[in-house]
Amino acid sequence: ELKTLPKGATALDFAYNLHTDIGDTCIGAKVNHHLVPLSHRLESGDQVEVLTSKSQHPTVEWLNFVTTAKARTKIEAVLKRERKELAKAGEEKIKEVFQKASLEPTQSFLDKLATYFGFSRREDFYYAIEKGDVIIPDNIRKILKEKNGNVILKYVKKAFGVGKKKPRILTPSDASSDKPVFDKTKPYELREEAFGRNYVVASCCKPIPGDEVFGFINDDNSVIVHKRSCPIGIRLKSNFGDRILSTVWSSHTSSSFEAILQITGIDEVGILTGIAQTISGFHVNIIRLLIETKDGVFEGKINMMVHDVEDIQKMCIALSKIKNVQSVSRIVN
Structure with missing residues (x-):
């Protein structure tokens, strides 16, 4: 079947051109029998096979992968719907906090609370609560009655996870x-x-x-x-x-830090052995290694302890040289 797309269209644009559900669950594509990422730009005459997964869903980054208005509109609709659902759940959480404090969640109180935590819109505030970016204490009376910023500073730091007791700095x-x-x-x-x-x-x-x-x-x-x-x-x-x-x-030679790599490619006999042997050559501590295959394509995540970014860069270069490995990248929080 022939499909016509504007110049510069990507594999993800093609998936949404076929059907919204296909676009929403697209994990990649095979172009002329070669595995390519969502952002791959198509050329005239390309043969395209879209790969999907039920666990896949659109993310904000996808907006950078599409050029057609149709695909962008579909992605934005999903993101808007998901954000609205999360905001609704966050609103329910804040209402529960008000109920425990025997307070009425009036618009005035909600606006004041949102402002204290740095949000101009209540919906953004609710969304941040559900995402875990803001944690409201059970006793909110102090916040609502506080006239200066001291109490607010205390709770904002708690919300950001920086209020817990930490080791003292040595200077x-x-x-x-x-x-x-x-x-x-x-x-x-x-x-x-x-x-x-x-x-x-x-x-x-x-x-x-x-x-x-x-x-x-x-x-x-x-x-x-x-x-x-x-x-x-x-x-x-x-x-x-x-x-x-x-x-x-400064230079770190003793301390180790957790990092996660994502690796994808075409599945074949021996590919896992090659990955394991390459990793073992770096003498790093592997915390978790998970690789899944479907429709001839594999996707894996490697949790490991490294000393610095240079360790990750060297690992990515080495893994990318393995036959049929298509991409290796660090997953950044």
Whole structure:
């Protein structure tokens, strides 16, 4: 069957051209019998076979993979519907909190609470609650009655997961003072210490040495390290600029950090053996290795402990050289 698409159309555009359900569940395609990603641009005369999976669903990144208005509209419709559903669930959660506090969830209270957590629209606030980006304490009376920002700061930090007790930062000033002093005129060096590190890795984005990061000074003066692209980190920067530190990584040889690689390709006998042998050559600790195959295509995720971004880059290059491996990339939170 012949299909006509505009110049520059991608495999994902083609899938949506066939049917909305096919587009929504598309995981890739075979073009002229070769496995290609969703973003692959098609050429005139290409033979295309769309690959789907029931577990697949559209993501925001898909908007970068399409050029046709039809595909973009379909993707946006799904994202809007999912966001609305999540926001509704978040709204129910906040109403439960109000009920426990014996308070009426009036528009005034809801708007005030949303504003305190940095949201101008209640729907965005509800969405963040359901996504886990914001956690509302059971007792919200203090927040609603507080006139200054102190209590709000406390709960925002709790919502961002930076209010828990963390290891104290070790600095040269410890010898004469119990409280670390941060020199903001120069980058804070993220380094290994004798029994740990002089910083704490943020659980929301899990950066590793080599990532572009910044530090957030917590109440106990520990430094929480976030990726610059981390949504929670960005919100912290906009609300608590006086607590932000520029940072620089030092060499890490002892500490290990969890990283996840995604690998896809064409399935064949011996492909798993080749992947395992390549990984073993790097002497890294594999936490989890999962590979699934369907319709002649495999997709896998590898959880491992590495020292820095360079380890990941070397691993990706080595794995990509294996015959029939089509793509290898790091999964970033």
